[in-house]
Amino acid sequence: MTRLTPTYEGVISVHPITTNHDTMRLAVERHEFPPPSGSSATARIAFLWSHGSGFHKELLHPLMRRFIERLRSKSVYESTHIDFIAWDNRTHGDSARLNHEYLDQYKVLWFDLAMDTLQVIRKMALGKEGYDKLIGVAHSIGASTMLLAEFIQPNIFDGICIMEPVIRNWALGPAEVGRYPLITSTLKRQDTWPDREACRKTLRKNPVWRKLHPEALENYVNYGLYDTDEGKVKLKCPKKQESLLSQGATYDAYTSCMSLKMVSIPVHAVLCKQPMIDVTARSHPEDIGAQSAMVTVCVIDGWHTLPAEDPDRLVPEIERLTEVVLCNKENDKKNFRESRL
Template identity: 25%
Template sequence: MRRTDTPAPVPLVFAHANGFPGQSYRSFLSPLAERFDVQPLDRLGHHPDFPVGHNWLALRDELLEHLGRFTTPVIGVGHSMGGVLMAMAAERAPERFRCVVMLDPPLMLGFDALAMKAAKRLGFVDQLTPAGRTLGRRDSWPDRRAMRNYLRRRGLFRRFTDQALDDYVDGGTRELDDGRVVLLYDPDIEVAVFRHLPDHLDDLPERVQVPLGVLAGTESDLLTPRRRRRLRRRGVRVAKVPGGHMFPMEQPEATRQTLLAMLDTLLGAP
């Protein structure tokens, strides 16, 4: 009898949004393991060799170092910050990627890039990005139940599924000896990431030499209809998912299905 070997699944590397460690996406990512070798990154920006700095260039290099352990090209998927970093990494090292999909990325094009440059130069970047709202954010709670109850009342988390909120509470914290829980993602690093949001990527869609797609939340205040049209004019495939900027946690099943359809298109599958 002729031996048939099952090919190894393609690596799908997932890069998280600012402030949300990779394990926060468990309910969204876990079912994708039926088809891919899913590899969520933990906490970009926390390695001392890659401190947050100008235009996220060090964060891009940190991501590229993670990708160096894979022997074959990967599918790069990222949410918000993670999506932009995947595209930046693909522009620098296209041979490491099969394709890239960005989920609601803060990709500043055209006038938005000019506005970001001005905000940095004139000192009002905290008003233009979420940095100002992140300053002084709460980072500890008496226990996980108290944290969950607190977050459920906050606007950013209010529409999370129960499982997604549990994923964030469990995957985004550590428990101290006295039972208190504290955030794993350093709030100071979170602020620094927002303050250094890239302003140099206006022509990135044209520079990336791998298939590139975007999933946008229908109610996102970031990827507005105007910005979606701009991406399409630059040759980026765009698909919509119900929900706001945090749609992977609000609509995990719809996000998965739309992502799979996008990947089939980008990879040339029937």
């Protein structure tokens, strides 16, 4: 099974102060992992997962599955109730299908997605009234907007693991971003196939998609497409919206990076050795780590699609961040930071 089965699937409104707040909605899911049979919970931890551009929540399921298996293998967590909450941003996945009538008239703003992150936390009751800790795990633009959410409402998270975030310590103008090949090529991308098998065969020929873990690829084909009235299958995320989302990488990515200077929670950045040299170009690892003593950085083998490419490699990094969040000894936190430099 490549998809985790949620214990709850629902729909919530987008944040009430954002664009199209009166019409757009978000698809959310909760995965509950209570202590093993016979054990009572002495602590409750929630993990909020946010996907990257062009992806959807199910692309993170292989990573989520491996991570919960790792936690459940450790005796230290045997009395901990753990919940995973995942969601599709308003122009992607199941949320895009909920909002399909309005997408043509909407230009995505990264700050809207940041506010939606806060909305998910509020609507899914992930605050201190229900959980001892809230830890964010996010990829690409999902990571960037999660940092913006923490900037808007400091300490809403207890720790964040950002995987290949789109952040940079320099700003770009709209005209400069508009020249990036990724934005124009996205609009030319095939987005409709006769059936899922035809889509699968097409993606396997693409050098980027060939890198994906087989489970992630299956989830993309099975849950990233919808059946059209014409009997074909089509991407849930319109390619126009994916292109527009990339165009937000002007001063939004810069603001996200600069927000690291102000964080008072542990932030662990996991970067790949082969970053995408395009609109997702980010600051050098040492520049990201230099923003704050609360920020740690590690660089591992892989490409920008790392969470869907090699989920096993990311599990230890998320686990290390979790251990830091749960640790009460400042010396241990300091040692962790120094070990990641």
